[in-house]
Amino acid sequence: MAPVMLDANENSLGSVGPGDFSRYPDPHQRAIKADLAKLKGVSADNIFLGNGSDEAIDLLVRLTCTPGQDRIVVCPPTYGMYEVAANLNDVRVERLPLTPDFQLPADAAERLAQSTAKLVFLCSPNNPTGNLLAPAAIETILRSFKGLVVVDEAYADFAEAPSWTTRLAEFPRLVVLQTFSKAWGLAGLRLGVAYAAPALIAYLNKIKPPYNISAATQQLALAALADASQLPEMQAELLRGRAMLAQQLPTLPIVEHVFPSDANFLLVRFNVDATHVYDQLRARGIVVRNRTSQPGCAGCLRLTVGTAAENARLLQALTGIGAEQTIEKAAN
Ligand SMILES: Cc1ncc(COP(=O)(O)O)c(C=O)c1O
Known part of the structure; x- marks a missing residue:
């Protein structure tokens, strides 16, 4: 017999409107993570799901930085939400500008090795410039910088390069961001992904709002993953x-x-x-x-x-x- 669910103050009669959304969704989004893990060749505990990757960006800043005290690094010109998330959380922003051809400067790793910032955002392919950042430059930063290195791959599905998700096991401070908003054409659903070492994913899961991915989003994303033809x-x-x-x-x-x-x-x-x-x-x-x-x-x-x-x-x-x-x- 199906259990009688009287614990969450939901409406057991059902939903107003089409569809049945009367129950709170799975807070751990297990079904999507299982499918994504298979698709990306990672383990489900390497995956965090956010209400868009914008939510993951905000949570990463909040996880690592003490307001009024800590800093993050951005490499302008780049995606504006990194700075917005920092400002909202009273976190200062250090700027490491890209070169005129929009690559990381030759001394980026050296400068970051001296930095006490908690997080650097590297966007590759970069928005608004469109280019991939040289992988060798990212790798030296991963080896020199003491904070988290977030590689934002929102546009990776349009690039030839292998994803940094294939290097997660090597770099415990690497976080890779991807999204269903671009190549998957699901910007309206709001579903973003952070891939990282299980210990880091566990922290993100602890600080996220419990039901951050709606049941509608979970259902529709699962349908997209089931038939991605x-x-x-x-x-x-x-x-x-x-x-x-x-x-x-x-x-x-x-x-x-x-x-x-x-x-x-x-x-x-x-x-x-x-x-x-x-x-x-x-x-x-x-x-x-x-x-x-x-x-x-x-x-x-x-x-x-x-x-x-x-x-x-x-x-x-x-x-x-x-x-x-x-x-x-x-x-x-
Ligand atoms: C580089 C980059 N990262 C993240 C995002 C946000 O994606 P999402 O829709 O998953 O919040 C965008 C959206 O334009 C973007 O350009």
């Missing part, structure tokens, strides 16, 4: 779109440079006012990300690869904006 097709199509844009964008007169990308977006430098290009794209119903104020990204917009039709519309709009600029220049 669309994943390689979508990856391939997005990579074709990226290659097409990387080829076509440099032919536009207003484009100065398209940075090489291992992600599902391209960082593009314009030889005209990039904020004007951004505004003009918006006026044509196309929303991209303005990165002009990020260090090393002057004149740059970040363009996400879309569907074939969206990519074509983007190119057409940029061509139109370029033509207008030429007419304006001629008139002045």
Whole structure:
């Protein structure tokens, strides 16, 4: 006989609305972890699941840093949430800027060896620049830095490089972040993953809200894992779109440079006012990300690869904006 569950003040009659969500979800998310462990070749106790990888970023800062006292390191230009999480937790931010070609500086490991920061975030492929960080540089940091080394692989499904999850056994202070928001196309579900040594995962599990992954998210993520046949097709199509844009964008007169990308977006430098290009794209119903104020990204917009039709519309709009600029220049 099924047990009578009268312990959690749920509604035994069922749910209002479609579906039955009357019971609290599994706080340990065992089913998803079992499937992910198989898929990634790790053990279930190497896996932490967060309400997006943004939750894992916040919890990692809170786990390692004492507010008002400790610091984290970020390598700008990079993903903004690392700094947001630090600010929210009253944790100071040390900056180790990337080189002009968006790699870690040659003395990064040396500088980090001197640092008393508790955590460094290395984003590879990096957002907003799109490139992978050289693995040798990450490895020397893993050997020299005394804090946690978080390698954020949100965009790894678009890159050729092997995941750092394959090196977990070697580096007890390594944390690898991945997400279902990008290649898996499940940004709305909010499901992110941190892979690390079991001892570290156990700490994350202790400080997380008990039911941080909803039953709806768990069900839908499990269904995606059970039939992931669309994943390689979508990856391939997005990579074709990226290659097409990387080829076509440099032919536009207003484009100065398209940075090489291992992600599902391209960082593009314009030889005209990039904020004007951004505004003009918006006026044509196309929303991209303005990165002009990020260090090393002057004149740059970040363009996400879309569907074939969206990519074509983007190119057409940029061509139109370029033509207008030429007419304006001629008139002045
Ligand atoms: C580098 C990087 N890490 C993490 C995230 C957040 O992902 P999630 O949707 O899993 O919170 C993003 C989202 O844009 C990202 O670019």
